[in-house]
Amino acid sequence: MRILAISPTPSHPQDAGNRARIHAVLSGLKSAGHAIHFCLLMRENPPPAALAAMRDAWDEVIEVPHDRAQEARSLDPLNAIDDWILPEAEAAFAALAARQPRFDLVLVNYVFLSRALTFFDHRTIKVIDAHDIFAGRAEALAAIGLENRFFATTPEEESAGLDRADLVLAIQDEERRHFTLVTRAATATLGHLPADPRPPLPPGDGLAIGYLGSSNPLNTRALRHFLAALPPAEAAAAGGRIVVAGGACQGLEETPGLTLLGPVPDPDTLYAAADLVVNPHEGGTGLKIKTVEALARGRPVIGTAAAFAGLPAEHVFHAAPDAAAVARLARRWLASAGFREEVAEASARLADRYALEVAAARHRLASPAGLAALLDRPRLLMITDVPYWRGSLGNQARIGAVVEAAREQFDLDLFFTGELPGAEREAARRALGRRGRLFTPKPSGEVEMPWGLTPFERARFDGATLAALEAHLARNPPQAVMIQYLRLSWMRLARGMPKLTVLDTHDVMSLRAQNFRLFGQEHFIQIPVAEELRILDGFSQVMAIQAEEARWLEALLPGRIILAPHALPALLPARGSPQGHPPRIGFIGGDSPMNRDGLRWLMDQVWPAIRPLGAELHVAGGVCTEMPKGRPGVVLHGEVPDQQAFLDTLDIAVNPVFYGGGLKIKTVEYLCRGLPSVLTAEALFGIQGGAGTAYALAEDRAQFAGGLATLVRDGAARRRMAEAAFAFGRRHFGPRALEPAMAGLAGLARGVPRLSPVSVAV
Numbered sequence: 001m002r003i004l005a006i007s008p009t010p011s012h013p014q015d016a017g018n019r020a021r022i023h024a025v026l027s028g029l030k031s032a033g034h035a036i037h038f039c040l041l042m043r044e045n046p047p048p049a050a051l052a053a054m055r056d057a058w059d060e061v062i063e064v065p066h067d068r069a070q071e072a073r074s075l076d077p078l079n080a081i082d083d084w085i086l087p088e089a090e091a092a093f094a095a096l097a098a099r100q101p102r103f104d105l106v107l108v109n110y111v112f113l114s115r116a117l118t119f120f121d122h123r124t125i126k127v128i129d130a131h132d133i134f135a136g137r138a139e140a141l142a143a144i145g146l147e148n149r150f151f152a153t154t155p156e157e158e159s160a161g162l163d164r165a166d167l168v169l170a171i172q173d174e175e176r177r178h179f180t181l182v183t184r185a186a187t188a189t190l191g192h193l194p195a196d197p198r199p200p201l202p203p204g205d206g207l208a209i210g211y212l213g214s215s216n217p218l219n220t221r222a223l224r225h226f227l228a229a230l231p232p233a234e235a236a237a238a239g240g241r242i243v244v245a246g247g248a249c250q251g252l253e254e255t256p257g258l259t260l261l262g263p264v265p266d267p268d269t270l271y272a273a274a275d276l277v278v279n280p281h282e283g284g285t286g287l288k289i290k291t292v293e294a295l296a297r298g299r300p301v302i303g304t305a306a307a308f309a310g311l312p313a314e315h316v317f318h319a320a321p322d323a324a325a326v327a328r329l330a331r332r333w334l335a336s337a338g339f340r341e342e343v344a345e346a347s348a349r350l351a352d353r354y355a356l357e358v359a360a361a362r363h364r365l366a367s368p369a370g371l372a373a374l375l376d377r378p379r380l381l382m383i384t385d386v387p388y389w390r391g392s393l394g395n396q397a398r399i400g401a402v403v404e405a406a407r408e409q410f411d412l413d414l415f416f417t418g419e420l421p422g423a424e425r426e427a428a429r430r431a432l433g434r435r436g437r438l439f440t441p442k443p444s445g446e447v448e449m450p451w452g453l454t455p456f457e458r459a460r461f462d463g464a465t466l467a468a469l470e471a472h473l474a475r476n477p478p479q480a481v482m483i484q485y486l487r488l489s490w491m492r493l494a495r496g497m498p499k500l501t502v503l504d505t506h507d508v509m510s511l512r513a514q515n516f517r518l519f520g521q522e523h524f525i526q527i528p529v530a531e532e533l534r535i536l537d538g539f540s541q542v543m544a545i546q547a548e549e550a551r552w553l554e555a556l557l558p559g560r561i562i563l564a565p566h567a568l569p570a571l572l573p574a575r576g577s578p579q580g581h582p583p584r585i586g587f588i589g590g591d592s593p594m595n596r597d598g599l600r601w602l603m604d605q606v607w608p609a610i611r612p613l614g615a616e617l618h619v620a621g622g623v624c625t626e627m628p629k630g631r632p633g634v635v636l637h638g639e640v641p642d643q644q645a646f647l648d649t650l651d652i653a654v655n656p657v658f659y660g661g662g663l664k665i666k667t668v669e670y671l672c673r674g675l676p677s678v679l680t681a682e683a684l685f686g687i688q689g690g691a692g693t694a695y696a697l698a699e700d701r702a703q704f705a706g707g708l709a710t711l712v713r714d715g716a717a718r719r720r721m722a723e724a725a726f727a728f729g730r731r732h733f734g735p736r737a738l739e740p741a742m743a744g745l746a747g748l749a750r751g752v753p754r755l756s757p758v759s760v761a762v
Contacts, residue, residue: 001104001368003029004096005058006039006116008066008084008109010046012053016214017289018131020194021171022109025129025362026058027195032366035059037103039096041066041089041113064092078138079153081161085115093119105371112151114161125371128165129190133175134158135182144283146217159183159434166375169365171287172310173735174570180407181433187408188374190365191310191358192287193296200298201271203344207240209330210274210299212267212290215247218283222304222323223248226280229327232257238334245270271297276343278330279303280323287311295351300344302329305572312353314730315346316573316674316723377435378749380410381476383469383491384484385418389431392643393590394665395506398545399484401567402504403431405738409746410480412436415472417465417488439476441468450493454534456527457490469494477755480745482543487525489535500752502745503536504543504564508553512661519659521593533557541748543741546663546686564741566668568733571644573674573726576651583615583712586650586675588643588666591622598657598680599623602704603631606656609705613712620646647673651718652711655683656704663687668733671695674726676718678707687732694721694728 007022014020030036038054039062040046046054054061065088072083096103097119105125108116111134117126138152162168162183169190170176176189211226213219223244232242236257244252245261254260264270267290271277277294281304288307295301304326305319313319320326332339364370388399406412412432420428420440429438446463447470453461473496480500483491486509492501510532513523533556536542542557543564544550550563577584587602589595599619607617611633619627620643624636640646647653653675655667663686670677671687671694678696691697696707711718 001034002037002101003034003105003107004037004039004103005107006041006093006109006113008041008043008113010040010044010050010054011038012046012050012057014194018109020289020293021129021131021192023057024192024195025107025190025365028362029366030058032363034366037062039064039092043068062092062096064089075154075157077148077152079112079151079157081112081153081157082115084112084151089113089116108165110151111158111161112153114164117164125167125375126165127167127169128162128185129169129171130162130175130179131171133178140283141218144221146221155182163434167371174309176408177404177735180435181430184434186375186377188361188364189310190361191354192289192292193355193358194289194293196296198268200296201268203298204275206275207235207238207334208243208273208275209235209240209333210243210245210270210277211248211279212245212264212270212277212294213248215250218281219246219248220251222280222282225282225323226278226327226330227258229324230330234331235334238331240334243270243273267293268297271299274299276330276333276340277301278326279307280320280326281307282322292354295347295354298348298351300340300347302326302333302343305570309570311350312357312734312736313350313570314727314734315342316726317343318346318350319570319572319726321572321575373750376750377409377411378479378746378752379413379476380406380745380749381413381415381473381478381481382406382484383415383417383481383488385416385488386484387418387424387428389424389427395485397665398506398566399504400431401738402482402484402564402742405567405742406482406745407433407436408739409742410749413439413476413478415439415441415469417441437476439472441465442471444468444471452493452538453490454531456486456531457535460487461490466491466494470496473497475757477757479749479752482745483539486527486532486535489538492538498752498755499540500745500749501539502541502543502562503539504545505536505549506545507662508532508549511549515659515661516593519597521659541745547688548686549662562741562744565737566663566665566733567735567737568668568672568729570730570735571669571672572648573722574648574650577649583651583718584618584649585610585615585652585654585708585712586618586620586647587623587654587656588620588640588646589623591625592660594657594660594682595621595623596626597659598655599627601658602654602656603627603634605701606705606708607631607634610708610712613709615652615708615712618646618650643669644673647675650675652708653677654704654708655679658682661685668729671725671729672733674722674729676711676721676725678704678711680704690724690728694724696721 009018011023014023026036036058037060038058041064043066070086074080074083093116103124106120107127109129134153135155135158138148141148159182165185168179168185168187170179173189176187179187232255235242241257243259245264249260249262277299279291287310291307302317308318317329386399388396390396391400444467447467449461482502484504509525510527510529513526516523543562550561554561617634620637620640624638653670658680664683667683678698698704698707
């Protein structure tokens with residue numbers, strides 16, 4: 001392909017993160033055999049040596065004059081999307097668009113240059129490498145006391161710019177999820193690795209802690225906070241030292257335990273002097289290039305969650321909440337050889353995983369077939385009656401996670417069969433993203449009950465809703481349909497259904513009902529196993545939320561079961577109760593029979609043995625309404641506006657349910673928040689592999705009380721389990737947990753023929 005790359009910053013030398021990013025992306029395309037024509041707006045006036053290096057690297061360099069003094073801020077204090085497009089750039093873009101032979105692909109760096117894409121017609125693939133999110137940037141910086149000195153705009157302006165592209169590249173997954181909500185363009189993640197052919201540096205054997213950063217206010221602020229929490233004199237007393245390189249050295253003075261290298265021509269100057277690299281970055285967006293660079297050069301890294309945003313991190317030392325927490329972890333690194341080894345091994349594994357991800361993403365972008373697949377987004381129709389956008393119940397959270405994962409692979413339509421008042425309708429639209437479409441049943445008369453429904457389905461059949469669905473399918477034919485929950489399965493026989501039909505089971509309802517009956521409870525859905533299997537057999541694919549159910553179903557419906565685990569965003573480890581406060585044990589749950597019975601059992605049979613140890617039991621959610629008041633040491637919070645804020649205050653979590661079936665979303669949340677937990681076998685249904693390390697499995701009263709007592713008394717045991725729980729949660733239920741399932745479905749859907757809409761008389 002002939003590729004035109006447009007940039008406001010040079011690709012050489014790679015002495016800043018954005019330059020390294022541009023160089024790495026274009027080098028990957030060049031090495032795949034594509035011709036690179038580099039159009040550089042002379043905003044930074046690179047010296048002759050840099051221009052010569054760029055001419056050597058690329059097939060052509062086009063210099064476009066640019067006067068930074070003419071850059072507008074027409075939405076003062078913010079920018080309109082085209083404020084930095086000057087007449088010289090307009091003329092250059094027009095001339096480039098008129099060239100013959102034409103360019104096959106135009107790659108614009110930064111959304112504020114997206115105006116360039118409007119000069120090219122549909123025959124040219126138009127791509128934006130976003131680098132960062134610019135909507136809300138100024139406000140986010142102001143919130144931490146910093147002034148915006150670069151481009152910043154409104155959500156509306158940024159969306160307008162992104163919509164000019166066929167494909168928007170995000171530098172990390174969290175930003176891709178944002179872009180899927182705000183643009184009609186297809187999106188993909190293309191991470192960053194420096195184009196450095198050198199092998200990683202050998203491991204160090206000292207206790208030097210390194211930091212490399214420019215004089216960017218975000219860097220200097222984070223470094224100040226880190227040094228305040230870990231004074232260099234303390235590091236020196238522990239046998240270590242802190243080494244700082246780059247512009248971040250400005251304003252610092254060398255003291256015992258603090259070495260200042262100043263600006264360095266090669267980052268390896270710092271990495272060779274450091275045995276550990278820290279990144280205490282607080283706030284900001286984008287991928288933190290210095291985190292990636294240190295990992296790629298073979299250095300163990302400890303940092304904040306912001307410093308590791310977009311990386312497949314699994315450990316608490318790669319997800320610290322702030323710079324002070326990074327300092328505490330660095331102090332532990334100085335003191336413990338075992339912890340040093342753990343950080344080194346985890347950092348090496350993370351570097352390897354991330355390198356494979358970036359290599360695969362680069363290959364897709366450079367391959368015409370891979371690029372075509374990124375742009376070919378099949379249409380998925382999702383059918384539900386659950387207002388999942390509220391996110392307050394487990395089933396809502398589950399459907400919301402599926403929608404978020406599907407949004408990255410499909411053009412998503414929602415056929416919502418319930419009531420949608422105005423505010424709810426707007427919330428539902430936002431959750432679908434700007435490419436998504438929301439539909440509700442429109443009166444289309446009624447249709448007769450189709451042949452082939454089971455008794456369970458016939459009892460729930462609605463002829464008017466089926467008629468509305470059939471009319472919708474005729475007007476808006478999808479490549480795939482996904483139905484949420486068994487109770488809507490009767491819609492599978494609508495005329496116009498595509499070949500690819502999917503049921504997201506959430507649970508095997510017949511087995512769940514059996515589980516309830518064992519404990520004298522009646523489940524609201526009653527269906528025999530054989531009838532449920534007959535219904536599932538009517539779908540081409542069936543999604544199971546956890547491995548145990550997936551294995552059981554696969555044995556009965558081979559080749560048609562998709563394991564689609566629940567996925568949670570990259571949550572931070574819970575902070576816990578304030579220092580000096582009694583340990584807080586917590587439970588959160590709705591007003592269901594299994595929650596009520598399990599919590600009553602805990603309060604009657606276990607709590608009397610735990611209360612004398614000085615702990616408190618905090619309960620939140622609808623389950624509080626049926627709990628006895630006035631129990632010593634028990635605090636009933638009722639419904640809480642922010643469930644994650646409640647979990648953040650806990651030191652230990654419990655889930656004492658002993659019937660119910662299905663995956664317990666609150667158990668998953670406990671793990672992903674790094675909460676050491678005592679859990680029944682039922683609370684762990686479908687979760688395996690972490691007993692005794694990531695959580696305590698309690699099979700009777702004695703084990704439950706014993707597990708809780710150990711965690712209350714032993715702070716070190718609590719910390720070990722918290723760290724193991726966090727890693728377990730990220731590994732099994734992290735942001736990418738649903739990605740393989742949705743990618744597999746999208747691959748199947750691309751093989752389904754696209755039908756033309758037909759008009760339907762109403």
